[in-house]
Amino acid sequence: MPYELYYWDSIQGRGEFVRLALEEADADYVDVCRGPSSKGQGIPAMIAIMGSRSDADIPFAPPFLKDGERIIPHVANILMYLGPKLRLAPQNEGERHVLNGLQLTITDFVAEVHDTHHPIATSKYYEDQKEEAKSRSAEFIQNRIPKYLGYFERVLQQNPEGPAHIFGGGLTYVDLSLFQVFEGLRYAFPRATAHLSDRYPHLSALRAAVMKRPNIARYLQSDRRIPFNENGIFRHYPELDRDMA
Amino acid sequence: MPYELYYWDSIQGRGEFVRLALEEADADYVDVCRGPSSKGQGIPAMIAIMGSRSDADIPFAPPFLKDGERIIPHVANILMYLGPKLRLAPQNEGERHVLNGLQLTITDFVAEVHDTHHPIATSKYYEDQKEEAKSRSAEFIQNRIPKYLGYFERVLQQNPEGPAHIFGGGLTYVDLSLFQVFEGLRYAFPRATAHLSDRYPHLSALRAAVMKRPNIARYLQSDRRIPFNENGIFRHYPELDRDMA
Numbered sequence: 115m116p117y118e119l120y121y122w123d124s125i126q127g128r129g130e131f132v133r134l135a136l137e138e139a140d141a142d143y144v145d146v147c148r149g150p151s152s153k154g155q156g157i158p159a160m161i162a163i164m165g166s167r168s169d170a171d172i173p174f175a176p177p178f179l180k181d182g183e184r185i186i187p188h189v190a191n192i193l194m195y196l197g198p199k200l201r202l203a204p205q206n207e208g209e210r211h212v213l214n215g216l217q218l219t220i221t222d223f224v225a226e227v228h229d230t231h232h233p234i235a236t237s238k239y240y241e242d243q244k245e246e247a248k249s250r251s252a253e254f255i256q257n258r259i260p261k262y263l264g265y266f267e268r269v270l271q272q273n274p275e276g277p278a279h280i281f282g283g284g285l286t287y288v289d290l291s292l293f294q295v296f297e298g299l300r301y302a303f304p305r306a307t308a309h310l311s312d313r314y315p316h317l318s319a320l321r322a323a324v325m326k327r328p329n330i331a332r333y334l335q336s337d338r339r340i341p342f343n344e345n346g347i348f349r350h351y352p353e354l355d356r357d358m359a
Numbered sequence: 360m361p362y363e364l365y366y367w368d369s370i371q372g373r374g375e376f377v378r379l380a381l382e383e384a385d386a387d388y389v390d391v392c393r394g395p396s397s398k399g400q401g402i403p404a405m406i407a408i409m410g411s412r413s414d415a416d417i418p419f420a421p422p423f424l425k426d427g428e429r430i431i432p433h434v435a436n437i438l439m440y441l442g443p444k445l446r447l448a449p450q451n452e453g454e455r456h457v458l459n460g461l462q463l464t465i466t467d468f469v470a471e472v473h474d475t476h477h478p479i480a481t482s483k484y485y486e487d488q489k490e491e492a493k494s495r496s497a498e499f500i501q502n503r504i505p506k507y508l509g510y511f512e513r514v515l516q517q518n519p520e521g522p523a524h525i526f527g528g529g530l531t532y533v534d535l536s537l538f539q540v541f542e543g544l545r546y547a548f549p550r551a552t553a554h555l556s557d558r559y560p561h562l563s564a565l566r567a568a569v570m571k572r573p574n575i576a577r578y579l580q581s582d583r584r585i586p587f588n589e590n591g592i593f594r595h596y597p598e599l600d601r602d603m604a
Contacts, residue, residue: 170519171457171526174464174510184453188463190435195456211431211440212416218433219419221463225470233478234491235498246479246491253480265419274415281416 116142117196120160121177123147125346126298126339128224129177131189132196134290137333139200145338146180189224190217193287202287213281216269216288220295223262227298228347230254230354240351251354255306259299259358263314266292270316277316278323285327292317293324298348305355361387362441363425365405365418368392370591371539371584373469374422376434377441379535382578384445390583391425434469435462438532447532458526461514461533465540468507472543473592475499475599485596496599500551504544504603508559511537515561522561523568530572537562538569543593550600 117136121129123145136143149155163185166172173187179195180186186195194214197203203213233250234243266280275283280292296317300307311318324330333339342348362381366374368390381388394400408430411417418432424440425431431440439459442448448458478495479488511525520528525537541562545552556563569575578584587593 166517167513168517170517171461171514172517173460174467174507178460184457186456187460191456191459191463194459208429211436212429214436214439215418215423215432216416218436218466221466222419222470225467229474229478233474234494235502237498237502246494249479249491253482257480257482262419268412269416272411272413272415272417 115182116144118144118146118180119177120146120163120173120180123157124340124343126294126342126348127177127346128189130294130340131220131287131291132177132179132192133338134294134330134333135193135196135200135202135287137338138285138290138327138329139196139202140329141196141200188221190214190221193217193291197287200287202285202290204282204286209282213286213288216280217291219262219265220288220291223258223295224347226254226258226262227302230302231349231351240349244353247351247354251303252356255303255356255358259303259306260313263310263317267314267317270320278320280320285324289320289324290330293321293330296321298342301342302348302350303355304350306358309358360427361389363389363391364422365391365408365425366422368402369585369588371543371587371593372422372591373434375539375585376465376532376536377422377424377437378583379539379575379578380438380441380445380447380532382583383530383535383572383574384441384447385574386441386445433466435459435466438462438536442532445532447530447535449527449531454527458531458533461525462536464507464510465533465536468503468540469592471499471503471507472547475547476594476596485594489598492596492599496548497601500548500601500603504548504551508555508562512559512562515565523565525565534565534569535575538566538575541566543587546587547593547595548600549595551603554603 119129119132146155147157147160160176164173173185177189178185178187179192186192194210197210198205203210230251231240231247232243233246240247269280270277279285280288364374364377391400392402392405405421409418418430422434423430423432424437431437439455442455443450448455475496476485476492477488478491485492514525515522524530525533
């Protein structure tokens with residue numbers, strides 16, 4: 115039975131971190147919201163699960179993964195669940211928690227990316243909080259990008275098995291997520307990220323290596339890879355971008 | 360060997376979710392930053408781990424747990440790791456991921472609580488972003504508290520084993536975290552939360568039940584329970600509080 119991924123059909127958003135892992139592993143999965151209603155797919159299938167007034171443990175928000183009858187919500191949780199099955203994580207439980215810790219730092223970073231364009235209210239349009247978004251983005255560029263990327267660069271640098279991967283000597287789902295973060299930042303903030311490769315050489319090399327993996331390269335060329343756009347997490351609003359000090 | 364919890368010594372903050380689980384289980388643990396420097400404890404011990412220029416997988420931020428040589432960062436990750444060991448989570452792996460999904464929704468909620476007083480920049484004082492904090496808090500009270508608490512109330516309501524616990528028929532660490540969220544909201548927003556018990560009866564009953572558990576009651580009376588204050592996550596600034604519509 116294929117995995118069923120539930121996420122919005124027109125954005126990369128948070129679902130993309132899961133899609134990348136499934137694609138790298140060439141896993142059998144259905145991107146449910148992008149499927150036809152004639153097969154019981156599409157967004158209504160997702161809303162029905164979230165809106166259930168009788169089921170146990172309904173998810174708060176997408177993305178969530180359905181594996182048989184089991185529903186697993188939240189990106190880091192889905193990836194931790196899938197990791198060993200897709201051979202994108204160690205089998206050892208302690209090491210899986212270390213990996214999960216790295217992914218949860220990415221979760222926090224992604225939430226901060228979202229808030230660069232929505233610092234006041236998710237329920238309001240960007241245009242209604244543009245001034246606050248400029249302030250928050252300035253802080254994000256000046257302090258938060260360096261703090262997070264500097265951290266991941268250091269973890270790569272200090273990996274006892276070498277800086278090619280964020281954990282151990284082989285590819286994990288966190289490597290794929292770091293690729294996505296790097297791509298997203300470049301899309302949203304081209305000015306701020308102009309010198310990213312110079313400042314974070316190990317991260318930059320990791321990004322290039324992930325892009326060249328055959329399954330990832332094929333995915334990025336396919337129409338399954340939704341282009342970045344201004345409904346997603348990483349949005350390009352030129353007025354929020356600036357050169358990094 | 361006792362567990363070592365690393366977190367700031369003068370606030371409940373995110374560390375409190377871990378402290379509550381350790382206290383409920385009567386686990387042998389050291390709250391390292393609150394210990395004496397004569398024993399190699401205190402905040403410098405935490406900074407040394409985070410600042411290491413050679414260790415693998417250094418944590419991005421506190422809290423983190425040290426179990427022997429293993430370092431586990433992030434609240435939800437720590438709780439997922441400790442859960443079965445402290446008998447505050449099922450042993451079944453699939454169910455542990457369901458529980459982790461619930462905890463990660465609390466993580467997101469707590470991040471939003473933080474941003475009510477710091478919507479623009481963590482690096483700046485509250486006073487420097489007070490106007491934006493008022494806007495964000497108004498949105499938080501009007502839309503986000505109802506969305507999150509309504510969700511958890513529904514999960515309690517739809518628990519096949521009854522609404523006394525968020526998952527299954529026994530206490531889990533998520534129950535303890537929901538107690539903490541409830542307490543924190545009441546502290547930070549006494550006006551907005553004045554009618555919380557009427558609106559969320561199952562959550563309210565869960566909070567009362569947790570408070571009465573002997574180990575929790577003893578902990579709350581002890582000096583190990585740091586009072587809420589305006590350096591933590593849940594802060595009481597009267598100008599951010601208002602009646603809920």
